[in-house]
Amino acid sequence: MDDLLNLKGVKQKILVVAVEFKRERKIWLAQDILEEMKALAEACEAEVVGEFICKVDKPSANNLIGKGKVEEIKSLCDNIGDVDIIIFSEDIKGSQQRNLEEYIGKTVIDRTRLILDIFARRATTREGKTQVELAQLQYLLPRLIGHGVDMSQQGGGIGTLGPGETKLEIDRRRISQRIDKLKRELKGMVTDREVTRSRRKENHVPLISLVGYTNAGKSTLMNALTGANQRTQDGLFTTLASLSRQWNLPNNQKAILSDTVGFMHDLPHNLIESFKATLEEVQQADLLLHVVDLSNPNFKHMYExxxxxxxQLGANEKPTIVVFNKIDRLPERIPLKDIGTNFEKAVIISALSKENLEELINMVTVILDEGMAQVNVLIPMNRADLVGFIHENADVISKEYQEDGCHLTCRISKHFLGSLRPFLLDSIEDKDVNEKY
Ligand SMILES: Nc1nc2c(ncn2[C@@H]2O[C@H](COP(=O)(O)OP(=O)(O)OP(=O)(O)O)[C@@H](O)[C@H]2O)c(=O)[nH]1
Ligand SMILES: [Mg+2]
Known part of the structure; x- marks a missing residue:
């Protein structure tokens, strides 16, 4: 798809339109939607020259907002004088887009297209680029109606003219074929992620995933906790690819912390589908740190x-700590109970100034600790391999060689207790030993 928002490197002038259907229950205020669309447009380096809230009873099949509102927008454009593109908050069908463009005389796109454009600009890895192209084509396919989108540049010689096919049919077929090809390519991509995953599973290292609304401060927190060097920026969708780092907790417990793409309300479904591979860390995580920007007045809706x-990812019931971030931006410190929502586990921090990180680290340690056991073992002299294994996978508290073998006291993941059972000196509760591991 063309990068409409930065055609030939020229800053495009944007009018953002938040559409509200009176008959639909809306959770977000139109003004908040507008603010976010402006930030999205800025992320595309476009210039917002006007905004408009458009309240209508119900969607019009012909042009989404009804003739009266279309006329209002047209005259608003005439008043502003310098509008290149109008961006609507609601999804627009191909025919509605054509009708709006014909009447107003400006390029019209929807918020979904805008988000896809940002992702297309930001994708740097081969996997990311493929994921975005897939989402873009899936967006394009049902919108082809009569638009005669020229696929010759995109498709690169896939499919040839079949008997009696119209140009539209050929375009559709080419896109469908390309979609299938991209899906196959994505499946086949062996990423580092898979290697890390299998190693982590082997060693029973817990996986902790940072999740949250875009711009909440996930990458900043990743850097503060692990010393990683993730790019952070005040803007939307800075991180697109996942990054995992080892995180050593104060009690010597090791974990993998992973940072990934941020979320947003009404994210295009296709985009989530295409990014499922990237979001696998979230699905596999043992613990989620849900980062919330407490300094944003709209934080509760963002949380939701x-x-x-x-x-949608099937990860909503995982153990979670809600991490209220950016406390340094608030005029005064507020206690958790005043945030007004009853979270089971939550903490207030500043990832930037590192305020209160200790409390977060303690919470994580306690949760991970529940999966650990302290045991005394006696390893016979001829099993030096097991001593090595324990050193690698456990926190060794004491070690002493005696005549009967090596006496060790260690804290180890309960996953390993089954294999250490013959050497345990303590009687352990059966619930701690899960033989399936
Ligand atoms: N004042 C303040 N700013 C913060 C804090 N944490 C993050 N920021 C700023 O918020 C902006 C976004 O931070 P990121 O860490 O890039 O946010 P993210 O959640 O990774 O964002 P995406 O990758 O776009 O989803 C940056 O300008 C950070 O410097 C904080 O605790 N206090
Ligand atoms: Mg980030």
Missing amino acids: AVIEVLT
């Missing part, structure tokens, strides 16, 4: 939007 995406 993230829960919605987690639900």
Whole structure:
């Protein structure tokens, strides 16, 4: 798809339109939607020259907002004088887009297209680029109606003219073929992620995933906790690819912390589908740190939007710590109970100034600790391999060689207790030993 928002490197002038259907229950205020669309447009380096809230009873099949509102927008454009593109908050069908463009005389796109454009600009890895192209084509396919999108540049020689096919049919077929090809390519991509995953599973290292609304401060927190060097920026969708780092907790417990793409309300479904591989860390995680930007007045809705995406990923019931971030931006410190929502596990921090990180680290340690056991073992002299294994996978508290073998006291993941059973000096509760591991 063309990068409409930066055609030939020229800053495009944008009018953002938040559409509200009176008959639909809306959770987000139109003004908040507008603010976010402006930030999205800025992320595309476009210039927002006007905004408009458009309240209508119900969607019009012909042009989404009805003739009266279309006329209002047309005259608003005439008044502003310098509008290149109009961006609507609601999804627009191909025919509605054509009708709006014909009447107003400006390029019209929807918020979904805008988000896809940002992802297309930001994708740097081969996997990311493929994921975005897939989402873009899936977006394009049902919108082809009469638009005669020229696929010759995109398709690169896939498919040839069949008997009696119209140009539209050929375009559709080419896109469908390309979609299938991209899906196959994505499946075949062996990423580092898979290697890390199998090693982590082997060693029973817990995986902790940072999740949250875009711009909440996930990458900043990743850097603060692990010394990683993730790019952070005040803007939307800075991180697109996942990054995992080892995180050594104060009690010597090791974990993998992973940072990934941020979420947003009403994220295009296709985009979530295409990014499922990237979001696998979230699905595999043992613990989620849900980062919330407490300095954003709209944080509760943002929290809900993230829960919605987690639900789509089947990850909404995982153990979670809600991490209220950016406390340094608030005029005064507020206690958790005043945030007004009853979270089971939550903490207030500043990832930037590192305020209160200790409390978060303690919470994580306690949760991971529940999966650990302290045991005394006696390893016979001829099993030096097991001593090595324990050193690698456990926190060794004491070690002493005696005549009968090596006496060790260690804290180890309960996953390993089954294989150490013959050497344990303590009687352990059966519930701690899960033979399936
Ligand atoms: N004042 C303040 N700013 C913060 C804090 N944490 C993050 N930021 C800023 O918020 C902006 C976004 O931070 P990131 O860490 O890039 O946010 P993210 O959640 O990774 O964002 P995406 O990757 O876009 O989803 C940056 O400008 C950070 O410097 C904080 O605790 N306090
Ligand atoms: Mg980030």
